[in-house]
Amino acid sequence: MKIKFAFISKTGRRSNNEDYVKVIDKSDESRWLGVVCDGMGGHAMGEVASETVCNAICDYWERFTDEDLVVKARRACRSASAKLDELALGTNHVQMGTTLVMASIDGDTITITHCGDSRCYLMRDNELVYQTKDHVGDSFGWEIVTKCFFSYKPEAAVPEIAQFPIQAGDRILICSDGLYKSIPPQILKARMMDDKSPEEILDVFDFLCEKSGDDNYSAIMAFVE
Numbered sequence: 001m002k003i004k005f006a007f008i009s010k011t012g013r014r015s016n017n018e019d020y021v022k023v024i025d026k027s028d029e030s031r032w033l034g035v036v037c038d039g040m041g042g043h044a045m046g047e048v049a050s051e052t053v054c055n056a057i058c059d060y061w062e063r064f065t066d067e068d069l070v071v072k073a074r075r076a077c078r079s080a081s082a083k084l085d086e087l088a089l090g091t092n093h094v095q096m097g098t099t100l101v102m103a104s105i106d107g108d109t110i111t112i113t114h115c116g117d118s119r120c121y122l123m124r125d126n127e128l129v130y131q132t133k134d135h136v137g138d139s140f141g142w143e144i145v146t147k148c149f150f151s152y153k154p155e156a157a158v159p160e161i162a163q164f165p166i167q168a169g170d171r172i173l174i175c176s177d178g179l180y181k182s183i184p185p186q187i188l189k190a191r192m193m194d195d196k197s198p199e200e201i202l203d204v205f206d207f208l209c210e211k212s213g214d215d216n217y218s219a220i221m222a223f224v225e
Contacts, residue, residue, distance in 0.1 A: 005034065043096050084096070167224065
């Protein structure tokens with residue numbers, strides 16, 4: 001198995017970038033991990049929260065290679081939630097939060113894990129196989145995230161997990177809401193399947209987000225070969 005991938009993370013029209021992106025490529029061992037976290041606006045230290053959760057997830061994934069994949073995803077999220085609580089405790093109980101979406105490939109299986117409104121898309125043969133469902137609700141006309149990593153709220157960090165067999169030709173997009181909200185859904189899916197490299201597809205997304213977006217935007221584009 002070989003995974004070709006590229007990623008971007010841009011500030012957009014905001015003053016700072018609260019997204020955090022990380023890829024661990026161990027495709028020579030038939031293992032690969034991509035993570036996008038989006039620090040929650042309206043709260044302090046969003047960029048710190050996203051980095052903390054992303055790194056905690058990645059650290060757990062690298063240390064525990066023999067666990068059942070679903071169990072591993074859940075435990076990685078619990079570990080990340082605990083790390084965020086430790087950070088909050090050490091910073092005078094600052095309230096901070098982040099979304100999470102990650103895709104891990106182990107052998108011939110992809111495990112997609114998410115909390116919040118960052119997304120993962122899995123495309124095969126020009127068809128959408130799977131798209132994460134945003135964890136959002138409505139409060140007096142305001143959209144609120146109903147699942148996330150937030151200091152001292154481990155009950156909110158219980159992820160939704162889906163698994164699928166993976167095969168050559170599959171394409172995976174992992175992104176923050178700043179990206180998909182800037183691109184019409186049908187255009188986003190069509191561009192995912194363009195006869196271009198991951199870098200070139202992300203260049204198109206970058207252009208569209210610069211033109212129409214008003215938020216940080218981050219994405220990982222991966223091809224299974």
